[in-house]
Amino acid sequence: MADTTTGRDQAPDPDDTIEQHREDIEQHREDDDTVFVEDKLGAGGAATVAILGVVAALAVPGLLYYTLQVAFDLLSEDLPRWLVGVVAILIGVVGAFALYTAVDLAIKRLPRRISERVQPYAWAGPAMVIVAVFLMYPAFDTMRVSFMDRSADNYIGWDNYRYVFTDDAMLRSLRNTVLWVFFVPAVCVAIGLGFAVLADKLKRLESVSKSLIFLPMAISFVGAGIVWRFVYSFRIATEGTNQIGLLNSIMVGLGQDPLNWLRLEPWNNLFLMIVFVWLQVGFSMVILSGAIKGVPGDILEAARIDGATEIQIFWRVVVPTIMSSIVVVFTTMIIGVLKVFDIVWVMTGGQAGTEVIAERMIREFFVFRHFGRGAAIATFMFLSVIPVMYLNIKRFREEEALR
Amino acid sequence: MTATTAPDQGTKATAEKGLKGSEGGVGNPTTLWIVRGIVLFIVLIWLVPAVGLLVTSLRQQALIETTGWWTAFATLGDTGQWTLAHYEQVLTSGGFDTAFVNTLVVSVPATIMPITIATFAAYAFSWMEFKGRFLMFATVVGLLAVPLQVALIPLQRLYNGFEVTIPGLQYLMVPLINLTTGTDIAVGNATAAIGMPLELNGTFLGVWLVHTGFGLPLAVYLLRNYIGSLPSELIESARIDGADHYQIFTRLIIPLSVPALASFAIFQFLWVFNDYLVAFVFLGTGRGEQVLTVALQQLNSSQTNSWHLLTAGAFISMVVPMIVFFSLQRFFVRGMTAGAVKG
Numbered sequence: 001m002a003d004t005t006t007g008r009d010q011a012p013d014p015d016d017t018i019e020q021h022r023e024d025i026e027q028h029r030e031d032d033d034t035v036f037v038e039d040k041l042g043a044g045g046a047a048t049v050a051i052l053g054v055v056a057a058l059a060v061p062g063l064l065y066y067t068l069q070v071a072f073d074l075l076s077e078d079l080p081r082w083l084v085g086v087v088a089i090l091i092g093v094v095g096a097f098a099l100y101t102a103v104d105l106a107i108k109r110l111p112r113r114i115s116e117r118v119q120p121y122a123w124a125g126p127a128m129v130i131v132a133v134f135l136m137y138p139a140f141d142t143m144r145v146s147f148m149d150r151s152a153d154n155y156i157g158w159d160n161y162r163y164v165f166t167d168d169a170m171l172r173s174l175r176n177t178v179l180w181v182f183f184v185p186a187v188c189v190a191i192g193l194g195f196a197v198l199a200d201k202l203k204r205l206e207s208v209s210k211s212l213i214f215l216p217m218a219i220s221f222v223g224a225g226i227v228w229r230f231v232y233s234f235r236i237a238t239e240g241t242n243q244i245g246l247l248n249s250i251m252v253g254l255g256q257d258p259l260n261w262l263r264l265e266p267w268n269n270l271f272l273m274i275v276f277v278w279l280q281v282g283f284s285m286v287i288l289s290g291a292i293k294g295v296p297g298d299i300l301e302a303a304r305i306d307g308a309t310e311i312q313i314f315w316r317v318v319v320p321t322i323m324s325s326i327v328v329v330f331t332t333m334i335i336g337v338l339k340v341f342d343i344v345w346v347m348t349g350g351q352a353g354t355e356v357i358a359e360r361m362i363r364e365f366f367v368f369r370h371f372g373r374g375a376a377i378a379t380f381m382f383l384s385v386i387p388v389m390y391l392n393i394k395r396f397r398e399e400e401a402l403r
Numbered sequence: 404m405t406a407t408t409a410p411d412q413g414t415k416a417t418a419e420k421g422l423k424g425s426e427g428g429v430g431n432p433t434t435l436w437i438v439r440g441i442v443l444f445i446v447l448i449w450l451v452p453a454v455g456l457l458v459t460s461l462r463q464q465a466l467i468e469t470t471g472w473w474t475a476f477a478t479l480g481d482t483g484q485w486t487l488a489h490y491e492q493v494l495t496s497g498g499f500d501t502a503f504v505n506t507l508v509v510s511v512p513a514t515i516m517p518i519t520i521a522t523f524a525a526y527a528f529s530w531m532e533f534k535g536r537f538l539m540f541a542t543v544v545g546l547l548a549v550p551l552q553v554a555l556i557p558l559q560r561l562y563n564g565f566e567v568t569i570p571g572l573q574y575l576m577v578p579l580i581n582l583t584t585g586t587d588i589a590v591g592n593a594t595a596a597i598g599m600p601l602e603l604n605g606t607f608l609g610v611w612l613v614h615t616g617f618g619l620p621l622a623v624y625l626l627r628n629y630i631g632s633l634p635s636e637l638i639e640s641a642r643i644d645g646a647d648h649y650q651i652f653t654r655l656i657i658p659l660s661v662p663a664l665a666s667f668a669i670f671q672f673l674w675v676f677n678d679y680l681v682a683f684v685f686l687g688t689g690r691g692e693q694v695l696t697v698a699l700q701q702l703n704s705s706q707t708n709s710w711h712l713l714t715a716g717a718f719i720s721m722v723v724p725m726i727v728f729f730s731l732q733r734f735f736v737r738g739m740t741a742g743a744v745k746g
Contacts (some may be wrong), residue, residue, distance in 0.1 A: 120533035127524035134616025220677030
């Protein structure tokens with residue numbers, strides 16, 4: 001929604017205001033010059049800035065953690081749950097903001113040439129510290145543990161990776177994950193794009209229908225797993241037994257035998273994928289619908305005047321224009337699919353040939369308590385996500401170049 | 404340059420432009436009816452599974468187990484087929500009442516903490532000049548792709564406490580200890596480590612921190628995209644007027660970013676509320692700690708065919724997300740487009 005260009009579309013200012021602006025800008029330039037002269041730091045100054053920057057970055061997360069820890073120690077274990085929530089909300093909201101404010105005030109007391117250089121680290125630093133502890137450190141540690149044994153005590157070389165690529169269940173999970181990556185993002189983009197285009201043509205129905213397609217986005221994978229287990233539910237067909245699952249009831253209505261869908265290899269993988277599509281198409285549809293609305297009207301108008309049909313306009317004008325959004329949806333979906341776990345865990349428990357790598361990882365780690373193998377699978381997941389990660393960063397670079 | 408005096412008009416103009424953009428049309432009425440038909444058909448397919456769940460959760464257990472839920476519509480007049488007993492059973496003896504409170508205690512702080520931290524960072528990445536700015540932002544965006552699974556083993560181990568051996572530290576520490584306590588420890592045999600005992604497994608604090616860490620990359624990414632796309636003339640003119648970064652941030656950026664903040668808040672809240680994996684690993688399946696998704700999966704694995712309980716439990720786990728989604732839907736959708744489709 002935020003459109004940088006609209007700022008320039010404002011009504012032109014009267015001459016005197018422009019004059020005023022010009023003066024402001026001149027003034028600003030002089031300020032810049034003085035700042036520049038002041039700005040030169042010696043080696044000592046640079047070291048001071050570096051040290052203060054690190055301290056400033058650590059201050060907020062450190063103090064926040066300490067406050068929360070102390071608060072809950074003081075309040076003891078027995079306090080009511082809602083009170084825990086209220087205290088946490090107070091510290092989380094007011095506390096975090098107050099800490100930033102305090103650190104910022106402290107920095108402003110430093111000499112200006114130093115404070116100006118330290119300040120960015122106090123603002124961006126806490127986020128960096130937290131992602132370093134909760135994402136970067138685990139990423140490296142998981143790689144290290146992947147070369148270790150069951151309890152992560154001794155290094156055992158490549159054994160865990162040999163397991164990942166030779167064990168039967170692992171091989172099935174790799175095959176299934178490839179199938180998920182191949183089908184789910186493409187289906188999500190196709191349905192999302194198709195629905196967005198169609199709904200865009202309607203007036204009153206548009207927002208209502210989009211909301212309803214989007215609705216499953218709000219519910220959990222576990223909840224969705226229950227919803228669809230019920231749709232797929234199967235009872236052995238005997239005289240007088242009604243099928244209570246929707247799908248099998250339709251089968252019986254069509255004169256077919258009811259099927260145990262979730263045990264039906266290899267198609268049961270497809271039935272699990274449908275659940276993911278049901279949940280996630282809303283995301284694809286909203287993103288692509290937004291992108292379609294962003295296609296400049298005059299380009300569409302020009303194409304119509306040139307006699308292009310709606311279908312030609314869609315493939316030759318709309319799709320190329322929104323390509324970057326399609327890429328975003330694809331990358332997001334691929335990441336989501338590589339991490340898919342709950343659906344399989346809830347609906348089949350990875351039985352009947354429905355293993356996926358994320359589900360195997362949790363099973364090795366949490367059920368079999370084999371840290372080395374769990375870490376090896378996690379590392380493999382991470383490495384397969386890196387190409388997608390590269391696309392994301394590349395997109396950012398392109399954007400930055402345009403600014 | 405000319406827009407600097409009227410930030411409010413700028414945003415209004417943007418909103419109007421967005422609305423006008425939604426007008427599209429096909430002239431032919433027959434085509435329009437076909438389009439309408441397809442759209443309604445897809446919507447119907449999308450709704451049926453959820454409707455089935457809701458209807459089933461409200462029917463008598465004996466009916467659920469003998470007839471399909473759709474047959475309830477044929478006997479709509481029969482009020483005796485409906486019951487709320489399953490909800491009562493799940494909430495009280497099923498433990499979903501505690502699970503519900505636990506879920507809220509996990510979700511709300513785990514939403515607010517990452518937002519605060521990410522907004523400051525997003526501002527710095529957008530409007531402050533500093534060394535390593537691009538590298539730091541690229542790192543955060545790159546970490547967006549780290550699968551949750553990668554963090555589980557190290558964090559579970561870290562949450563039991565940690566110890567890092569620092570070579571050479573003993574030459575500083577041992578004489579110091581000997582001096583202060585009067586002991587006589589030999590430096591040669593000592594190793595020195597920095598460590599911290601932690602007991603974060605099974606605590607709410609531990610779960611909040613994991614969610615904060617995992618929410619940050621997306622929050623920084625979305626908010627930087629939004630805050631960075633605010634007109635630079637706006638920030639420039641505020642600086643000319645003598646405002647410092649903190650004033651610009653609190654008085655200009657936060658009010659202007661409400662749509663992005665609200666949308667990320669809703670997104671993160673729903674994500675945490677619906678999360679199973681983090682709660683399962685770091686809080687556990689105990690009756691006192693479990694959240695709704697964990698309670699539901701416990702029920703699912705122990706009473707696989709008790710559809711009267713499963714449907715009621717599943718619906719309880721969906722109520723809050725649905726309320727949030729419907730009441731704040733416009734923010735949700737608007738923010739998603741603003742963040743992810745920029746450019």
